[in-house]
Amino acid sequence: xxxxxxxxxxxxxxxxxxxxxxxxxxxxxxxxxxxxxxxxxxxxxxxxxxxxxxxxxxxxxxxxxxxxxxxxxxxxxxxxxxxxxxxxxxxxxxxxxxxxxxxxxxxxxxxxxxxxxxxxxxxxxxxxxxxxxxxxxxxxxxxxxxxxxxxxxxxxxxxxxxxxxxxxxxxxxxxxxxxxxxxxxxxxxxxxxxxxxxxxxxxxxxxxxxxxxxxxxxxxxxxxxxxxxxxxxxxxxxxxxxxxxxxxxxxxxxxxxxxxxxxxxxxxxxxxxxxxxxxxxxxxxxxxxxxxxxxxxxxxxxxxxxxxxxxxxxxxxxxxxxxxxxxxxxxxxxxxxxxxxxxxxxxxxxxxxxxxxxxxxxxxxxxxxxxxx
Numbered sequence: 398x399x400x401x402x403x404x405x406x407x408x409x410x411x412x413x414x415x416x417x418x419x420x421x422x423x424x425x426x427x428x429x430x431x432x433x434x435x436x437x438x439x440x441x442x443x444x445x446x447x448x449x450x451x452x453x454x455x456x457x458x459x460x461x462x463x464x465x466x467x468x469x470x471x472x473x474x475x476x477x478x479x480x481x482x483x484x485x486x487x488x489x490x491x492x493x494x495x496x497x498x499x500x501x502x503x504x505x506x507x508x509x510x511x512x513x514x515x516x517x518x519x520x521x522x523x524x525x526x527x528x529x530x531x532x533x534x535x536x537x538x539x540x541x542x543x544x545x546x547x548x549x550x551x552x553x554x555x556x557x558x559x560x561x562x563x564x565x566x567x568x569x570x571x572x573x574x575x576x577x578x579x580x581x582x583x584x585x586x587x588x589x590x591x592x593x594x595x596x597x598x599x600x601x602x603x604x605x606x607x608x609x610x611x612x613x614x615x616x617x618x619x620x621x622x623x624x625x626x627x628x629x630x631x632x633x634x635x636x637x638x639x640x641x642x643x644x645x646x647x648x649x650x651x652x653x654x655x656x657x658x659x660x661x662x663x664x665x666x667x668x669x670x671x672x673x674x675x676x677x678x679x680x681x682x683x684x685x686x687x688x689x690x691x692x693x694x695x696x697x698x699x700x701x702x703x704x705x706x707x708x709x710x711x712x713x714x715x716x717x718x719x720x721x722x723x724x725x726x727x728x729x730x731x732x733x734x735x736x737x738x739x740x741x742x743x744x745x746x747x748x749x750x751x752x753x754x755x756x757x758x759x760x761x762x763x764x765x766x767x768x769x770x
Contacts, residue, residue, distance in 0.1 A: 447751070450744040454737060461733035467532065468726035475623065475719035478588065482620050482709075482716045489709040496695065496702050500636050503691055510692060511606055512699045513636040520557040522580065522610040523547060524597060524633070525571075526617040526710055527564035528718040529585050536618060536626070536721040537566040540714075543628040544616050548577065559610060561600060563711075580604065589711030591704060598703040605634050617710040618717040624724060626717035633706060636699075 500513050525544050527537045544560070551558050560579045562568050568582045581600055586593055604610045613634040618626045 447744065447747055450740055450747065454740045454744065457733050457737045457740065461730055461737065464726045464729040464733060468723055468730060471719050471723035471726060475716060475723055478712065478716035478719050479620065479623075481588075482712045485705075485709055485712055489705045492698070492702055492705055496636055496698055499691055499695055503695075510636075510695050510699075512602075512634055512703075513695065515635050516608070516611045518556060518611040520559060520610045521551050521612045521614065522559045522561060522601065522604055524561045524563065524601065524613065524615045524707070524710075525567050526585075526615070526714045527562070527567035527570075528714070529565040531566065532725060533718050533722040534725040536718050537564075537570075539626075539628045540616060540618050541567065541570055543630065547614070547616065547630060559604075561597065563597060564714075585711070589708055589715050591708060594704050594708035594711060597707050598700065601633065601707075602700070602703060615707070615710045617714045620713045620716035620720065623720045626720060631706070631710065633703070636702075 500510065503510070523544060525540065527540055531537070548558050558578065560571060560577055561581050561583070562571050562579055563583045564585045568584070571577055571579050571582075583593075583597060601613050605613055612632070615631040615633050617629065617631075619629045620626055
């Protein structure tokens with residue numbers, strides 16, 4: 398009898414023993430085929446039955462269809478969000494520059510502008526903008542980490558911090574952090590609207606005018622491109638030159654990378670000049686005369702300024718979220734395709750091993766019957 402070395406008999410009882418007569422089926426050999434699983438050392442071995450492998454492959458196919466659909470939806474929406482960001486930047490930036498110039502002209506005059514008053518900072522309000530949904534990679538984590546770093550910097554200076562959280566993901570995070578004071582939780586929408594921006598602006602306005610806070614900053618993710626977004630901190634109030642907002646000890650409380658003082662527009666697109674804090678601009682003519690009182694002009698434009706800056710931050714955050722989701726779903730689709738190939742290879746190897754084992758069992762049974770005869 399010639400059998401392969403990989404065949405090991407389970408029993409060595411003589412033929413036609415009592416147990417064999419009670420069970421006339423021949424004792425089948427136990428087969429091991431290690432060479433079938435070592436064809437490719439790069440492919441991971443998955444120890445699973447054929448039925449389980451089929452279920453997993455079908456599950457991966459369903460998941461891949463979902464991620465592909467989410468990728469296409471995010472790609473369709475991000476174009477609209479990107480156009481809103483690019484079209485809204487010139488107005489928001491020009492309005493901020495005009496207000497900055499008017500306020501700078503009035504610095505030497507005894508004029509009281511409530512939203513431009515520089516007070517000794519005791520408490521800072523952070524408007525943190527996150528998304529309402531997940532599945533967008535590290536988008537929310539980067540914004541929250543930026544917020545935590547800023548909170549640590551302010552607390553190191555001995556200042557109190559209050560948070561206005563915008564977005565469900567940020568809300569759920571800060572609700573689990575009782576040590577962080579949260580003034581208000583706001584849920585965002587699919588796309589940023591002026592109504593949503595006005596609600597945030599009203600809350601910020603009341604906090605600053607009532608002197609509950611002395612400085613307001615925006616923390617959001619700025620849209621750079623479809624593959625890149627950057628969490629930034631932008632000073633919203635007061636409207637003052639960098640370095641003038643200080644705490645009780647005279648320390649500057651502006652962020653090291655404050656976005657407000659390096660805004661620039663070139664053809665409606667964001668400039669990448671990041672080495673200078675204040676950009677060169679023509680400004681207002683020194684001989685310009687205002688038909689109305691400059692205070693009335695600033696008081697009339699400040700609500701529009703607040704709304705436009707918050708709306709711009711919401712639009713930037715929405716575009717960044719959709720771009721991050723598109724990239725995350727694209728990566729998930731590619732990973733699902735790779736996993737599906739790996740499972741298919743494992744399924745084919747298991748099926749081949751099972752067929753080979755059945756053939757060897759048949760051959761072994763035939764050889765055993767020959768010996769019995």
